[in-house]
Amino acid sequence: xKKIRPPHVAGYFYPADPIKLKTxxxxxxxxxxxxxxxxxxxxxxxxHAGYMYSGxxxxxxxxxxxxxxxxxxxxxxxxxxxxxxxxxxxxxxAYETPLGVVEIDDEKANKLVEGGKLIFRGIQGHRRxxxxxxxxxxxxxxxxxxxxxxxxxxxxxxxxxxxLANKLAEIIDDKTLIVASSDxxxxxxxxxADILDSIVxxxxxEFDYExxxxxxxxxxxxxxxxxxxxxxxxxxxxxxxxKAKVLKRTDSGxxxxxxxxxxxxxxxxxxx
Numbered sequence: 001x002k003k004i005r006p007p008h009v010a011g012y013f014y015p016a017d018p019i020k021l022k023t024x025x026x027x028x029x030x031x032x033x034x035x036x037x038x039x040x041x042x043x044x045x046x047x048h049a050g051y052m053y054s055g056x057x058x059x060x061x062x063x064x065x066x067x068x069x070x071x072x073x074x075x076x077x078x079x080x081x082x083x084x085x086x087x088x089x090x091x092x093x094a095y096e097t098p099l100g101v102v103e104i105d106d107e108k109a110n111k112l113v114e115g116g117k118l119i120f121r122g123i124q125g126h127r128r129x130x131x132x133x134x135x136x137x138x139x140x141x142x143x144x145x146x147x148x149x150x151x152x153x154x155x156x157x158x159x160x161x162x163x164l165a166n167k168l169a170e171i172i173d174d175k176t177l178i179v180a181s182s183d184x185x186x187x188x189x190x191x192x193a194d195i196l197d198s199i200v201x202x203x204x205x206e207f208d209y210e211x212x213x214x215x216x217x218x219x220x221x222x223x224x225x226x227x228x229x230x231x232x233x234x235x236x237x238x239x240x241x242x243k244a245k246v247l248k249r250t251d252s253g254x255x256x257x258x259x260x261x262x263x264x265x266x267x268x269x270x271x272x
Contacts, residue, residue: 001103003092005150009130010098013050014137018098024051025059025141029066032059034247038271041065042241043178043232045204046138047265048077048131048225053252054183054265060247061267062138071175072105073139074112074149074168076228077132078182079125084154087164089113091121095150097133099140105147111171112149118163125152131181131225139179156227158213165231169238180232182225184264190253196221197264200229201246204268209233236270244270 010016015024028051044061047054079088089109094101113119126132132150139146153160168178185196199221203212209230216226223229233244247269251262 001093004094004096005092005126007097008128009133013130013134016098021098021137025137028056028059029063032063038064038269040272041269042236043270045180045182045229045268046135047183048134048181049183053255057248057250057265057267058138061269062142064269065142070143070146070177072108072147073177073179075132075135075179076151076231077129078225079152079154081128082125084124086154087119087160088122088124088152088154090126090150095136097137099137102136103147105149108171109149112167116167118160119167125154135179135181153227161227161231165234168235172239178232180225180228182223182229185222186263187261190251190259190262193251193262193264201249201266204244204246207242207244241270241272244268
């Protein structure tokens with residue numbers, strides 16, 4: 001492998017030491033055990049703040065993947081560090097975390113960009129993006145023998161969402177998982193955040209991605225990865241998946257104790 005994307009936020013968003021990272025993730029997974037189970041999961045929503053803040057919430061979704069045999073995880077992330085008018089699929093060979101190297105599924109990556117003008121293979125969005133990177137150690141902890149397709153949305157408007165959803169629908173199968181990386185509202189007091197974030201949760205539970213798109217467009221709710229969430233739901237619908245369930249919803253104040261200015265998080269599964 002010639003081009004490997006190294007970890008950028010290890011030691012900042014999550015531990016850089018592989019033993020501590022593995023131990024921390026296992027503790028979060030143990031604490032997130034529920035009686036819920038889903039046979040056919042096509043996708044999850046997972047937050048992407050530092051593990052201290054949102055890792056426990058993410059663990060509820062990742063627990064649902066244990067024992068499942070996915071060959072490819074397509075991770076869709078917003079772009080926090082740079083804007084570009086398109087959707088960037090990493091053009092290298094692998095992503096690396098302290099837990100090791102995960103290869104890119106070139107076949108699916110190439111099919112995703114084939115014949116389109118809005119989706120391309122490149123480095124844009126991947127250099128410093130934490131929202132994609134923080135999902136990979138969790139995937140490495142619950143899956144084995146899998147590859148990834150790392151996707152960063154430089155533009156999350158409806159045209160780009162629709163294009164990506166349609167292309168994803170063509171390439172996913174029962175061995176493919178989609179991970180939509182998203183936090184919710186930012187820096188409101190906890191009461192206001194709860195009102196906004198409950199709308200996102202309601203739309204996910206109702207599997208109403210069209211209304212979620214409208215709510216995001218009209219600012220009735222907020223999600224920095226709203227585009228990835230809507231994209232995943234629409235791609236799932238095009239493949240006859242029609243159910244979603246929010247497993248856990250929290251905010252940063254649950255950890256810090258400061259409810260005056262919080263960031264919202266949720267984890268969810270999309271299943272048949």
